[in-house]
Amino acid sequence: MRIFDPHIHMTSRTTDDYERMSGAGVRALVEPAFWLGQPRTSTGSFIDYFDSLIGWEPFRAGQYGIRHHCAIALNPKEAGDPRCLGVLDEIPRYLVKDRVVAVGEIGYDSMTPAEDEAFAAQLAMAVEHDLPALVHTPHRDKVEGVRRSLEVVGESGIEPGRVVLDHLNEVTVDLAADTGCWMGFSIYPETKMSPERMVALLQRYGIERILVNSAADWGRSDPLLTRATGEAMLASGFSDDDVDTVLWRNPVEFYGQSGRLDLEPTDAGDHFAGNSILRGGS
Amino acid sequence: MSESTGLRFGYGTNGFANHRLTDALDVVAELGYVGVALTLDHAHLDPFAPELDRRVEQVARELRRRRLAVVVETGARYLLDPRRKHAPTLVDPEGHVRVDFLKRAVDIAVDLEAEAVSFWSGRTSPSTGTWDRLVSGCAEVVAHADRREMNLGFEPEPGMVVDTIAQWRRLRDDLGAPRRFGLTLDIGHCRAVEPQDAAACVRAAGTHLVNVQIDDMRRGVHEHLEFGEGEIDFPPVMDALRAVGYTGLVGVELPRHSHAAPEVAARSLKRLRAAEWLGRAAETVAADPERITAILPAVRRNVGGEAADEARIRLLRSTPPQMAPDLYRRGDNDEKRAVLQALHRLDGTGAHLDLLHDALRSNDPRLVAAALGPYSRHLAAPEWRQAVLKGVFMGLSPSLMHGIEERADAELARMLESLRREREATGRGLPDDVTDLLERLSRCASSTPTST
Numbered sequence: 001m002r003i004f005d006p007h008i009h010m011t012s013r014t015t016d017d018y019e020r021m022s023g024a025g026v027r028a029l030v031e032p033a034f035w036l037g038q039p040r041t042s043t044g045s046f047i048d049y050f051d052s053l054i055g056w057e058p059f060r061a062g063q064y065g066i067r068h069h070c071a072i073a074l075n076p077k078e079a080g081d082p083r084c085l086g087v088l089d090e091i092p093r094y095l096v097k098d099r100v101v102a103v104g105e106i107g108y109d110s111m112t113p114a115e116d117e118a119f120a121a122q123l124a125m126a127v128e129h130d131l132p133a134l135v136h137t138p139h140r141d142k143v144e145g146v147r148r149s150l151e152v153v154g155e156s157g158i159e160p161g162r163v164v165l166d167h168l169n170e171v172t173v174d175l176a177a178d179t180g181c182w183m184g185f186s187i188y189p190e191t192k193m194s195p196e197r198m199v200a201l202l203q204r205y206g207i208e209r210i211l212v213n214s215a216a217d218w219g220r221s222d223p224l225l226t227r228a229t230g231e232a233m234l235a236s237g238f239s240d241d242d243v244d245t246v247l248w249r250n251p252v253e254f255y256g257q258s259g260r261l262d263l264e265p266t267d268a269g270d271h272f273a274g275n276s277i278l279r280g281g282s
Numbered sequence: 283m284s285e286s287t288g289l290r291f292g293y294g295t296n297g298f299a300n301h302r303l304t305d306a307l308d309v310v311a312e313l314g315y316v317g318v319a320l321t322l323d324h325a326h327l328d329p330f331a332p333e334l335d336r337r338v339e340q341v342a343r344e345l346r347r348r349r350l351a352v353v354v355e356t357g358a359r360y361l362l363d364p365r366r367k368h369a370p371t372l373v374d375p376e377g378h379v380r381v382d383f384l385k386r387a388v389d390i391a392v393d394l395e396a397e398a399v400s401f402w403s404g405r406t407s408p409s410t411g412t413w414d415r416l417v418s419g420c421a422e423v424v425a426h427a428d429r430r431e432m433n434l435g436f437e438p439e440p441g442m443v444v445d446t447i448a449q450w451r452r453l454r455d456d457l458g459a460p461r462r463f464g465l466t467l468d469i470g471h472c473r474a475v476e477p478q479d480a481a482a483c484v485r486a487a488g489t490h491l492v493n494v495q496i497d498d499m500r501r502g503v504h505e506h507l508e509f510g511e512g513e514i515d516f517p518p519v520m521d522a523l524r525a526v527g528y529t530g531l532v533g534v535e536l537p538r539h540s541h542a543a544p545e546v547a548a549r550s551l552k553r554l555r556a557a558e559w560l561g562r563a564a565e566t567v568a569a570d571p572e573r574i575t576a577i578l579p580a581v582r583r584n585v586g587g588e589a590a591d592e593a594r595i596r597l598l599r600s601t602p603p604q605m606a607p608d609l610y611r612r613g614d615n616d617e618k619r620a621v622l623q624a625l626h627r628l629d630g631t632g633a634h635l636d637l638l639h640d641a642l643r644s645n646d647p648r649l650v651a652a653a654l655g656p657y658s659r660h661l662a663a664p665e666w667r668q669a670v671l672k673g674v675f676m677g678l679s680p681s682l683m684h685g686i687e688e689r690a691d692a693e694l695a696r697m698l699e700s701l702r703r704e705r706e707a708t709g710r711g712l713p714d715d716v717t718d719l720l721e722r723l724s725r726c727a728s729s730t731p732t733s734t
Binding site: 054055056059096098099260262 | 575581583587612614615616644645646
């Protein structure tokens with residue numbers, strides 16, 4: 001089973017996780033920019049984080065044979081903090097980078113006017129840089145949040161096929177199903193989806209335009225729930241090919257729209273990108 | 283940069299000699315070529331086979347269906363004479379056989395809606411009157427092409443009577459500079475025999491170009507090579523083709539690579555597109571250096587992973603040196619490495635040593651390796667020794683560290699020796715090449731008289 005986790009925050013995970021993910025079949029991932037659990041206090045804090053997403057983290061992932069890409073954005077939780085807004089001027093410089101395959105996470109947290117502004121401004125950046133957008137749908141007042149997100153997406157002029165609405169569930173999936181947007185589901189203990197509930201949705205809605213992610217971060221989460229979902233699919237009668245569509249081909253198609261995915265295999269443990277600088281290489 | 287239309291790449295069917303023509307067209311079109319240079323030959327549209335009209339109509343249909351443009355090539359080896367390669371040619375006494383063939387090729391080209399018919403002179407021979415026969419043969423072909431309104435591309439070919447652009451000009455003058463007598467230029471031939479480089483040849487040919495063949499080659503050796511195997515620098519050639527306003531096909535000419543045609547064709551198109559992008563990128567940066575901040579991050583996705591390192595360094599060479607710190611600091615690790623590797627060419631003073639310090643703090647061995655390149659000569663001895671030690675610690679081979687043989691000293695030996703003892707305490711030794719270095723250093727130390 002080859003797995004592309006389209007949404008996972010590796011910055012908060014250990015090398016044990018990388019090792020287990022690699023063993024479970026994860027070969028590529030996208031790490032969208034989000035908050036750190038602890039609020040940031042300045043633009044500089046974002047810069048260091050973004051630099052890590054395009055620098056250190058891909059190196060770390062490469063050691064385990066995993067291709068690391070990222071999405072860059074000012075996240076909705078911090079879009080209301082005036083100390084952080086300066087980062088909006090820095091983001092365009094990151095949106096041209098080679099491993100930046102989307103703008104995200106953007107969207108709503110508490111649906112404030114400040115969030116409105118940051119959301120619209122960053123959708124415009126996605127259009128300008130010809131990048132897909134990853135839209136986080138809020139944890140609270142979710143139905144209204146998805147509805148408003150779809151309105152903002154509509155107004156931005158971005159092509160719906162270049163947008164994923166993430167963290168959907170049984171309650172919100174119908175709002176997204178006929179919009180042409182991709183539907184993202186996070187398999188995350190307690191607060192989001194479980195593998196079994198995900199399989200039930202796949203049986204009802206099919207496997208097209210669906211992304212399944214672990215959204216693993218600094219909370220109680222599990223980077224192997226993508227794999228668990230694949231196994232649950234097989235157990236309920238989906239074919240290997242169906243699993244490959246959901247866990248690999250779909251994310252490749254969605255983020256491939258950036259023209260920047262680099263999926264050449266890496267040799268695990270070679271210290272990044274098949275380099276020949278280390279002894280024994282040639 | 284991606285918005286403009288770009289060059290039109292084609293592939294010569296003589297490089298698909300082991301394929302049926304329709305199969306070759308399939309492969310070429312699927313790969314993304316927009317045209318073919320179709321060599322009329324026994325297996326690919328034999329111009330002397332029965333029911334020629336029907337066959338030509340069929341091929342025209344196949345080309346249209348795949349939206350492939352076409353130029354007609356006439357360089358088949360044994361089409362007219364099964365025993366003598368290329369014979370007879372326009373310079374031979376029996377040249378009329380070739381004249382008839384070329385007229386026939388013009389007729390076929392018209393029916394295929396081809397963009398041009400390409401042909402050449404023939405081998406130099408001791409017989410007299412070759413030039414006159416060449417001129418009169420060409421005149422006949424030109425007259426026929428005029429009637430049929432088909433453009434001709436005459437190709438200078440190494441080892442033939444007309445082997446250079448200068449000879450082509452002489453022939454054109456002797457023909458009275460007819461409008462339809464254009465030039466087929468093989469970029470590889472330029473490297474092999476022309477006095478100027480290939481880009482200059484393209485500029486010199488200018489609006490006379492009606493057909494371009496492309497391949498790599500070495501000086502003085504007429505052997506068609508895949509891109510990257512010869513000596514030609516292609517990005518400036520691509521720039522030159524755009525600069526002279528050439529809109530015809532740029533057709534890959536690798537007639538000896540049929541055994542691996544699909545792979546060769548796939549590789550070739552990638553490399554051509556990479557060269558085109560890189561040429562254009564360099565021009566853009568030269569005109570507006572600020573654009574490098576958006577172009578440098580885009581290198582891999584435009585030239586491919588294999589060629590990316592070299593391409594980044596190339597672009598940095600045409601960038602103002604004062605931009606280096608910003609490009610490094612705001613770069614991802616690939617961009618950072620490129621800046622470090624280009625630094626010694628951008629600055630001879632050591633003014634940007636802080637970038638090396640930054641890289642040497644990192645734990646990415648590729649960054650540390652790049653920091654130990656030629657610019658590291660500006661590091662003071664203690665910093666340099668620490669850098670080498672860190673590199674060895676991370677597993678880098680000393681042979682990749684610039685100036686290691688000249689700069690390594692007793693103090694470095696002491697540090698490495700200490701690392702060796704530490705490693706041995708954990709049951710691991712040092713790699714052989716580090717041990718070798720250490721031994722060389724101790725030999726030097728023991729043979730140098732100690733000053734007291």
